[in-house]
Amino acid sequence: MNVRNVHVGWVNYWSQDVSESIRNFFAMGGYGGFVWSAYAITFVVLAANLIFTNMSHKRMIAKLRRERAIDSASSKVSQASHAADESTRSAQQGDVI
Protein backbone atom coordinates (compact mmCIF):
# COMPACT_ATOMS: atom_id res chain seq x y z
CA MET A 1 0.00 0.00 0.00
CA ASN A 2 1.38 3.40 -1.01
CA VAL A 3 1.28 5.69 1.97
CA ARG A 4 1.71 8.79 -0.18
CA ASN A 5 -1.37 8.05 -2.27
CA VAL A 6 -3.48 7.50 0.79
CA HIS A 7 -2.37 10.88 2.05
CA VAL A 8 -3.15 12.68 -1.24
CA GLY A 9 -6.49 10.91 -1.43
CA TRP A 10 -7.43 12.11 2.01
CA VAL A 11 -6.48 15.70 1.12
CA ASN A 12 -8.54 15.49 -2.08
CA TYR A 13 -11.51 14.09 -0.22
CA TRP A 14 -11.23 16.77 2.45
CA SER A 15 -10.86 19.67 0.00
CA GLN A 16 -13.76 18.41 -2.12
CA ASP A 17 -15.93 18.14 0.95
CA VAL A 18 -15.00 21.63 2.17
CA SER A 19 -15.42 23.31 -1.21
CA GLU A 20 -18.82 21.67 -1.60
CA SER A 21 -19.99 22.77 1.82
CA ILE A 22 -18.75 26.31 1.12
CA ARG A 23 -20.61 26.27 -2.21
CA ASN A 24 -23.74 25.04 -0.44
CA PHE A 25 -23.36 27.72 2.18
CA PHE A 26 -23.25 30.52 -0.41
CA ALA A 27 -26.05 28.96 -2.50
CA MET A 28 -28.45 29.11 0.50
CA GLY A 29 -30.65 26.43 -1.05
CA GLY A 30 -31.16 28.54 -4.19
CA TYR A 31 -32.00 31.73 -2.22
CA GLY A 32 -28.38 32.96 -2.15
CA GLY A 33 -29.08 36.11 -4.17
CA PHE A 34 -31.88 37.16 -1.84
CA VAL A 35 -30.20 36.27 1.44
CA TRP A 36 -26.79 37.79 0.65
CA SER A 37 -28.15 41.00 -0.88
CA ALA A 38 -30.30 41.52 2.25
CA TYR A 39 -27.22 41.05 4.46
CA ALA A 40 -25.09 43.27 2.21
CA ILE A 41 -27.59 46.17 2.33
CA THR A 42 -27.86 45.86 6.12
CA PHE A 43 -24.15 45.97 6.77
CA VAL A 44 -23.45 48.75 4.28
CA VAL A 45 -26.13 50.94 5.91
CA LEU A 46 -24.99 50.17 9.48
CA ALA A 47 -21.30 50.65 8.66
CA ALA A 48 -22.04 53.94 6.85
CA ASN A 49 -23.97 55.05 9.94
CA LEU A 50 -21.03 54.32 12.26
CA ILE A 51 -18.47 55.93 9.94
CA PHE A 52 -20.61 59.06 9.52
CA THR A 53 -21.15 59.32 13.30
CA ASN A 54 -17.42 59.08 14.06
CA MET A 55 -16.53 61.51 11.27
CA SER A 56 -19.00 64.15 12.41
CA HIS A 57 -17.72 63.83 16.02
CA LYS A 58 -14.11 64.38 14.86
CA ARG A 59 -15.26 67.27 12.65
CA MET A 60 -17.04 68.88 15.62
CA ILE A 61 -13.88 68.63 17.76
CA ALA A 62 -11.78 70.19 14.97
CA LYS A 63 -14.36 72.96 14.48
CA LEU A 64 -14.47 73.83 18.19
CA ARG A 65 -10.66 73.83 18.42
CA ARG A 66 -10.50 76.19 15.42
CA GLU A 67 -13.13 78.51 16.92
CA ARG A 68 -11.26 78.58 20.20
CA ALA A 69 -7.99 79.44 18.46
CA ILE A 70 -9.71 82.30 16.57
CA ASP A 71 -11.44 83.49 19.76
CA SER A 72 -8.25 83.64 21.78
CA ALA A 73 -6.40 85.36 18.91
CA SER A 74 -9.17 87.94 18.39
CA SER A 75 -9.56 88.54 22.12
CA LYS A 76 -5.86 89.48 22.25
CA VAL A 77 -6.37 91.82 19.28
CA SER A 78 -9.53 93.35 20.78
CA GLN A 79 -7.75 93.85 24.11
CA ALA A 80 -4.99 95.68 22.29
CA SER A 81 -7.40 97.83 20.26
CA HIS A 82 -9.49 98.44 23.39
CA ALA A 83 -6.41 99.78 25.14
CA ALA A 84 -5.66 101.98 22.12
CA ASP A 85 -9.26 103.32 22.15
CA GLU A 86 -8.98 104.11 25.84
CA SER A 87 -5.79 106.07 25.38
CA THR A 88 -7.19 108.12 22.45
CA ARG A 89 -10.44 108.76 24.34
CA SER A 90 -8.62 109.95 27.44
CA ALA A 91 -6.46 112.13 25.21
CA GLN A 92 -9.57 113.64 23.60
CA GLN A 93 -11.20 114.13 26.98
CA GLY A 94 -8.04 115.77 28.13
CA ASP A 95 -8.30 118.10 25.14
CA VAL A 96 -11.86 119.10 26.04
CA ILE A 97 -11.08 119.65 29.66
Place this chain on the structure above:
Amino acid sequence: MFKWIHKFGSPPFVYRLCRGFGPWIGWLCLILIIGGLYLGLVKAPADYEQGDSYRIIFIHVPAAWMSMFVYVVMAIASLVFLVWRLKLADVVARASAPIGASFTFIALATGSIWGKPMWGAWWVWDARLTSELLLLFLYIGYIALRNAFDNQNAAARAAAILALVGVINIPVIHYSVEWWNTLHQPATIAKFDKPSIHISMLIPLLMMVLAFQLLYAHNLMTRIRTGILEREKRARWVGELLESGRV
Protein backbone atom coordinates in the same frame (compact mmCIF):
# COMPACT_ATOMS: atom_id res chain seq x y z
CA MET B 1 -31.32 59.18 45.27
CA PHE B 2 -32.35 62.47 43.66
CA LYS B 3 -28.74 63.58 43.65
CA TRP B 4 -27.95 60.44 41.67
CA ILE B 5 -30.70 61.14 39.11
CA HIS B 6 -29.67 64.78 38.97
CA LYS B 7 -26.25 63.70 37.68
CA PHE B 8 -27.85 62.54 34.42
CA GLY B 9 -28.84 66.13 33.71
CA SER B 10 -25.22 67.21 33.99
CA PRO B 11 -23.52 67.40 30.57
CA PRO B 12 -19.92 66.74 31.76
CA PHE B 13 -21.06 63.64 33.67
CA VAL B 14 -23.03 62.27 30.70
CA TYR B 15 -20.16 63.08 28.35
CA ARG B 16 -17.68 61.11 30.46
CA LEU B 17 -20.18 58.27 30.89
CA CYS B 18 -20.63 57.96 27.10
CA ARG B 19 -16.89 58.19 26.48
CA GLY B 20 -16.20 55.48 29.07
CA PHE B 21 -18.85 52.94 28.08
CA GLY B 22 -19.18 53.61 24.31
CA PRO B 23 -16.13 51.61 23.10
CA TRP B 24 -16.85 48.60 25.36
CA ILE B 25 -20.44 48.42 24.14
CA GLY B 26 -19.13 48.55 20.57
CA TRP B 27 -16.79 45.58 21.08
CA LEU B 28 -19.49 43.55 22.85
CA CYS B 29 -21.80 44.28 19.90
CA LEU B 30 -19.19 43.04 17.41
CA ILE B 31 -18.73 39.77 19.34
CA LEU B 32 -22.52 39.22 19.44
CA ILE B 33 -22.87 39.89 15.69
CA ILE B 34 -20.11 37.39 14.83
CA GLY B 35 -21.60 34.77 17.18
CA GLY B 36 -25.18 35.42 16.08
CA LEU B 37 -24.34 35.24 12.38
CA TYR B 38 -22.36 32.02 12.86
CA LEU B 39 -25.22 30.34 14.72
CA GLY B 40 -27.88 31.80 12.40
CA LEU B 41 -26.27 31.32 8.99
CA VAL B 42 -24.16 28.19 9.57
CA LYS B 43 -25.51 26.21 12.54
CA ALA B 44 -29.30 26.72 12.43
CA PRO B 45 -31.17 24.25 10.17
CA ALA B 46 -33.19 25.34 7.12
CA ASP B 47 -36.90 26.07 7.62
CA TYR B 48 -39.27 23.26 6.57
CA GLU B 49 -41.48 25.71 4.64
CA GLN B 50 -39.25 28.58 3.56
CA GLY B 51 -35.92 26.74 3.09
CA ASP B 52 -32.86 28.93 3.59
CA SER B 53 -34.65 32.17 2.64
CA TYR B 54 -35.92 32.47 6.23
CA ARG B 55 -32.34 33.34 7.32
CA ILE B 56 -33.16 36.97 6.44
CA ILE B 57 -35.12 36.91 9.73
CA PHE B 58 -31.87 37.35 11.71
CA ILE B 59 -31.50 40.92 10.42
CA HIS B 60 -35.08 41.73 9.40
CA VAL B 61 -36.75 41.20 12.80
CA PRO B 62 -34.03 42.94 14.89
CA ALA B 63 -34.07 45.92 12.47
CA ALA B 64 -37.88 46.13 12.56
CA TRP B 65 -37.94 45.98 16.37
CA MET B 66 -35.22 48.62 16.61
CA SER B 67 -37.08 50.89 14.17
CA MET B 68 -39.94 51.01 16.70
CA PHE B 69 -37.79 50.98 19.85
CA VAL B 70 -35.69 53.94 18.68
CA TYR B 71 -38.85 55.87 17.84
CA VAL B 72 -40.26 55.27 21.34
CA VAL B 73 -36.96 56.47 22.86
CA MET B 74 -37.17 59.55 20.63
CA ALA B 75 -40.77 60.25 21.68
CA ILE B 76 -40.01 59.84 25.42
CA ALA B 77 -36.96 62.09 25.12
CA SER B 78 -39.09 64.67 23.25
CA LEU B 79 -41.71 64.59 26.03
CA VAL B 80 -39.02 65.07 28.70
CA PHE B 81 -37.60 67.97 26.69
CA LEU B 82 -41.00 69.66 26.29
CA VAL B 83 -42.09 69.19 29.92
CA TRP B 84 -38.85 69.67 31.89
CA ARG B 85 -36.84 71.63 29.28
CA LEU B 86 -33.96 69.21 29.75
CA LYS B 87 -31.53 70.00 26.91
CA LEU B 88 -29.88 66.58 27.11
CA ALA B 89 -33.22 64.97 26.28
CA ASP B 90 -33.29 66.97 23.07
CA VAL B 91 -29.72 65.84 22.29
CA VAL B 92 -30.85 62.20 22.71
CA ALA B 93 -33.94 62.67 20.49
CA ARG B 94 -31.98 64.42 17.77
CA ALA B 95 -29.18 61.83 17.86
CA SER B 96 -31.67 58.94 17.62
CA ALA B 97 -33.46 60.06 14.46
CA PRO B 98 -30.86 59.09 11.80
CA ILE B 99 -30.17 55.75 13.52
CA GLY B 100 -33.89 54.96 13.68
CA ALA B 101 -34.32 55.93 10.03
CA SER B 102 -31.49 53.53 9.10
CA PHE B 103 -33.09 50.63 11.00
CA THR B 104 -36.45 51.38 9.36
CA PHE B 105 -34.86 51.43 5.92
CA ILE B 106 -33.14 48.09 6.64
CA ALA B 107 -36.42 46.54 7.86
CA LEU B 108 -38.21 47.66 4.67
CA ALA B 109 -35.39 46.64 2.31
CA THR B 110 -34.77 43.20 3.83
CA GLY B 111 -38.52 42.62 4.08
CA SER B 112 -38.91 43.46 0.42
CA ILE B 113 -36.08 41.06 -0.52
CA TRP B 114 -37.66 38.35 1.64
CA GLY B 115 -41.12 39.04 0.19
CA LYS B 116 -40.08 38.45 -3.41
CA PRO B 117 -39.35 34.69 -3.15
CA MET B 118 -42.06 34.04 -0.50
CA TRP B 119 -45.01 36.16 -1.70
CA GLY B 120 -43.94 36.71 -5.31
CA ALA B 121 -43.88 40.50 -4.93
CA TRP B 122 -41.28 43.03 -3.80
CA TRP B 123 -43.96 45.24 -2.27
CA VAL B 124 -47.64 45.06 -1.35
CA TRP B 125 -49.72 47.88 0.11
CA ASP B 126 -50.82 46.05 3.23
CA ALA B 127 -51.16 47.39 6.76
CA ARG B 128 -47.80 46.23 8.17
CA LEU B 129 -45.72 47.43 5.22
CA THR B 130 -47.57 50.71 4.80
CA SER B 131 -47.38 51.65 8.50
CA GLU B 132 -43.66 50.82 8.53
CA LEU B 133 -43.17 53.03 5.45
CA LEU B 134 -45.03 55.80 7.31
CA LEU B 135 -42.51 55.36 10.15
CA LEU B 136 -39.66 56.00 7.69
CA PHE B 137 -41.42 59.19 6.53
CA LEU B 138 -41.85 60.27 10.18
CA TYR B 139 -38.10 59.93 10.77
CA ILE B 140 -37.29 61.79 7.55
CA GLY B 141 -39.87 64.48 8.42
CA TYR B 142 -38.32 64.87 11.88
CA ILE B 143 -34.82 65.33 10.42
CA ALA B 144 -36.08 67.72 7.71
CA LEU B 145 -38.06 69.79 10.25
CA ARG B 146 -34.98 70.21 12.44
CA ASN B 147 -32.96 71.47 9.50
CA ALA B 148 -35.71 73.84 8.33
CA PHE B 149 -35.32 76.24 11.29
CA ASP B 150 -32.53 78.73 11.86
CA ASN B 151 -33.47 79.02 15.52
CA GLN B 152 -32.24 75.83 17.22
CA ASN B 153 -34.70 76.08 20.11
CA ALA B 154 -37.71 76.53 17.83
CA ALA B 155 -36.49 73.59 15.72
CA ALA B 156 -36.14 71.40 18.81
CA ARG B 157 -39.67 72.21 20.05
CA ALA B 158 -41.36 71.73 16.65
CA ALA B 159 -39.54 68.43 16.07
CA ALA B 160 -40.42 67.21 19.58
CA ILE B 161 -44.12 67.82 18.90
CA LEU B 162 -43.88 65.93 15.60
CA ALA B 163 -42.17 63.00 17.34
CA LEU B 164 -44.94 62.88 19.99
CA VAL B 165 -47.78 62.99 17.45
CA GLY B 166 -46.13 60.27 15.36
CA VAL B 167 -45.89 57.83 18.26
CA ILE B 168 -49.52 56.82 17.52
CA ASN B 169 -48.08 54.90 14.57
CA ILE B 170 -46.10 52.51 16.82
CA PRO B 171 -49.06 50.44 18.16
CA VAL B 172 -50.53 50.52 14.66
CA ILE B 173 -47.38 48.85 13.29
CA HIS B 174 -47.30 46.26 16.08
CA TYR B 175 -50.97 45.25 15.92
CA SER B 176 -51.38 45.69 12.15
CA VAL B 177 -50.95 41.93 11.59
CA GLU B 178 -53.84 41.25 13.99
CA TRP B 179 -56.19 44.11 13.11
CA TRP B 180 -56.13 43.72 9.34
CA ASN B 181 -55.90 40.86 6.92
CA THR B 182 -52.34 41.01 5.77
CA LEU B 183 -49.85 39.03 3.79
CA HIS B 184 -47.24 39.61 6.48
CA GLN B 185 -46.74 36.62 8.75
CA PRO B 186 -47.91 37.07 12.38
CA ALA B 187 -45.55 37.67 15.30
CA THR B 188 -42.94 34.98 15.88
CA ILE B 189 -41.80 35.83 19.40
CA ALA B 190 -43.62 38.86 20.83
CA LYS B 191 -46.90 37.17 21.70
CA PHE B 192 -48.48 35.63 24.79
CA ASP B 193 -48.25 32.09 23.44
CA LYS B 194 -45.02 30.14 23.31
CA PRO B 195 -42.75 31.52 20.57
CA SER B 196 -43.34 29.60 17.33
CA ILE B 197 -39.67 29.19 16.60
CA HIS B 198 -37.17 26.44 17.36
CA ILE B 199 -34.54 27.12 20.00
CA SER B 200 -31.69 26.72 17.45
CA MET B 201 -33.17 29.67 15.52
CA LEU B 202 -34.37 31.61 18.59
CA ILE B 203 -30.91 31.91 20.18
CA PRO B 204 -29.17 33.54 17.16
CA LEU B 205 -32.22 35.78 16.67
CA LEU B 206 -32.07 37.02 20.26
CA MET B 207 -28.29 37.50 19.93
CA MET B 208 -28.83 39.67 16.87
CA VAL B 209 -31.58 41.65 18.65
CA LEU B 210 -29.19 42.35 21.54
CA ALA B 211 -26.39 43.18 19.07
CA PHE B 212 -28.60 45.74 17.29
CA GLN B 213 -29.57 47.24 20.66
CA LEU B 214 -25.90 47.62 21.57
CA LEU B 215 -25.14 49.05 18.12
CA TYR B 216 -27.79 51.69 18.73
CA ALA B 217 -26.39 52.40 22.22
CA HIS B 218 -22.84 52.66 20.87
CA ASN B 219 -23.83 54.93 17.98
CA LEU B 220 -26.11 57.03 20.23
CA MET B 221 -23.33 57.59 22.79
CA THR B 222 -20.99 59.03 20.17
CA ARG B 223 -23.78 61.22 18.78
CA ILE B 224 -24.69 62.42 22.30
CA ARG B 225 -21.04 63.46 22.79
CA THR B 226 -21.10 65.41 19.50
CA GLY B 227 -24.40 67.05 20.51
CA ILE B 228 -23.15 67.97 24.00
CA LEU B 229 -19.97 69.54 22.57
CA GLU B 230 -22.06 71.62 20.17
CA ARG B 231 -24.53 72.80 22.81
CA GLU B 232 -21.94 73.41 25.53
CA LYS B 233 -19.14 74.83 23.40
CA ARG B 234 -18.96 77.99 25.53
CA ALA B 235 -18.61 76.03 28.78
CA ARG B 236 -15.30 76.04 30.62
CA TRP B 237 -15.20 72.23 30.95
CA VAL B 238 -15.44 71.83 27.16
CA GLY B 239 -12.46 74.18 26.76
CA GLU B 240 -10.46 72.12 29.25
CA LEU B 241 -11.51 68.92 27.49
CA LEU B 242 -10.41 70.23 24.07
CA GLU B 243 -7.04 71.26 25.51
CA SER B 244 -6.50 67.98 27.39
CA GLY B 245 -6.71 66.04 24.10
CA ARG B 246 -8.90 63.28 25.60
CA VAL B 247 -12.08 64.28 23.78
